Amino acid sequence: MSVFTPVTPEALADWLRRYAIGRLTDLQGIPAGVQNSNFFVTTTLGRYVLTLFETIPRAELPFYLHLTAHLARHGLPVPAPIADRDNEYLGTLSGKPAALVARLSGQSDMAPGPQRCARVGAMLAGLHLAGLSYGRRQDNPRGAAWRSATAAQVRPFLPAAEQALLDAELAFQAAVRIDELPRGVIHADLFRDNILWDGEHIGGVIDFYFAGRDALLFDVAVTVNDWCCTADGELEPARYHALLDAYHAERPFTPAERAAWPAMLRAAALRFWMSRAADFHLPRAGEMVLVKNPDEYRDILRLRAQGVPPLPGDPA
Amino acid sequence: MSVFTPVTPEALADWLRRYAIGRLTDLQGIPAGVQNSNFFVTTTLGRYVLTLFETIPRAELPFYLHLTAHLARHGLPVPAPIADRDNEYLGTLSGKPAALVARLSGQSDMAPGPQRCARVGAMLAGLHLAGLSYGRRQDNPRGAAWRSATAAQVRPFLPAAEQALLDAELAFQAAVRIDELPRGVIHADLFRDNILWDGEHIGGVIDFYFAGRDALLFDVAVTVNDWCCTADGELEPARYHALLDAYHAERPFTPAERAAWPAMLRAAALRFWMSRAADFHLPRAGEMVLVKNPDEYRDILRLRAQGVPPLPGDPA
Structure with missing residues (x-):
């Protein structure tokens, strides 16, 4: 296949x-x-x-x-x-x-508990820290500019309520200050199917073909949106805190990151809503794409806009 | 310990x-x-x-x-x-x-059969081929100069028959032409305890702290003298041919190597006879050494001097 x-x-x-x-x-x-x-x-x-x-x-x-x-x-x-x-x-x-x-060993776990979320948080921080000394540069191919451009292409295919959601989110994101956030190489697609478990250890982190330079916090947000969700998109507190505490222990979040966190979870949700909506509404001839349901990330975006628990660390 | x-x-x-x-x-x-x-x-x-x-x-x-x-x-x-x-x-x-x-996985096998010897031969050839593009240089710390110098130190402690064997071997080795042999990085100590087996695959090759630049054939000789021997030091044909054929399939032996092979097996035996004799007769204060019996490699040297089967490949 x-x-x-x-x-x-x-x-x-x-x-x-x-x-x-x-x-x-x-x-x-x-x-x-x-x-x-x-x-x-x-x-x-x-x-x-x-x-x-x-x-x-x-x-x-x-x-x-x-x-x-x-x-x-x-x-x-x-x-x-x-x-x-x-x-x-x-x-x-x-x-x-x-x-x-x-060849790495292990199997994906689509129903991870808090302990595995903690290991993923620690690993993601390690990936970010190790990436700081990587010399080659490529911008995140699904960064803010891509999200805006894709939104413009997808918007005509959306029902009115989703157009309103999208317009509001783009306006909100345009006002977010991200230039003080620590930047580096991010995986940018660290979903549960991209981690292989070898017993309780991470045997493999795979599929780096969306990696690029962006705010490190964006990567954390992509990861949390997938690993710490209930089936209806809500954040599950035990997994959420386990992942973020473990990350924070390796690379402490900065005050700017604490401030940007709610917006970053929304930006990460927007990115996958847009890519899935584009795959759904704008299929390209000759391209093989596993079409996933865009509604999942539309709903996650709506939920995140209602507020999220803060990042660990002292309020600044 | x-x-x-x-x-x-x-x-x-x-x-x-x-x-x-x-x-x-x-x-x-x-x-x-x-x-x-x-x-x-x-x-x-x-x-x-x-x-x-x-x-x-x-x-x-x-x-x-x-x-x-x-x-x-x-x-x-x-x-x-x-x-x-x-x-x-x-x-x-x-x-x-x-x-x-x-951390590598696997266990040493002190009684390997021909199949494992073949895997070791193929791996050793791979190590030599990969090493050709390694940029740093260090001479084999147990090369010809070290062997001569150590022989001079050890000689006074040996009985007369061993002195005669040593003198004859040094004279023989001094006449061997090795400048046409392919050179590169060699492991130089690839004994059975330095390979870890993970099932039938080599899970690890360890202990590179004698590595250095020398004739690749010297490494093959060190390896054969350990992996392909009976308990009394004789070459066991099935393991001998398995290891050498597998090596030859990856990196074909040259005519110069075919000519130098008997001398190289003797040089490799001399190297371990001398190091063990030095550890035995010249212990250094404060140095922790696992003293091994020097007689084993004295006997291997004597046996190799009686003749060995040729390397695989066309006679040239």
């Missing part, structure tokens, strides 16, 4: 001679992911994942590959790319940009 | 704030290793090994730490160092140079 470009064992065995990881012993397509073709690759030396990039322009790939390499060097459980004998991460296979990455 | 420098949980918890790997949850001394103090470190984010370097000069440590980082980037299962928030691998803890490295 989601292997768009086939790879034969013969072609892969030949391609693997560029690497220092032994001979191919097994190749399996992975039926997951909508942006890339992924395969489990086993060699005499180890187990890896092969990714053929189907949609991301080749010139943008080094940002992501070097980012995961950087984070792995800092001890984070991410799919670090494997360098070939020429020390390169990115190659070409079956006519597509291709990379081998470390 | 082999934790020479204590580390308290309080001191370590404080030190870990330099990193992005969460909070300390467990600290255990590791009762193995004679050169360093090692600890299992568990944090909210993952599992690591802490090493305090007891004997290697600080200035020499970056060679080893960057080497394992380089090999890990190439997909080899080695204890990659974890970078701190300043992007540094090497710190100071309890007054000693200290580093955190990835």
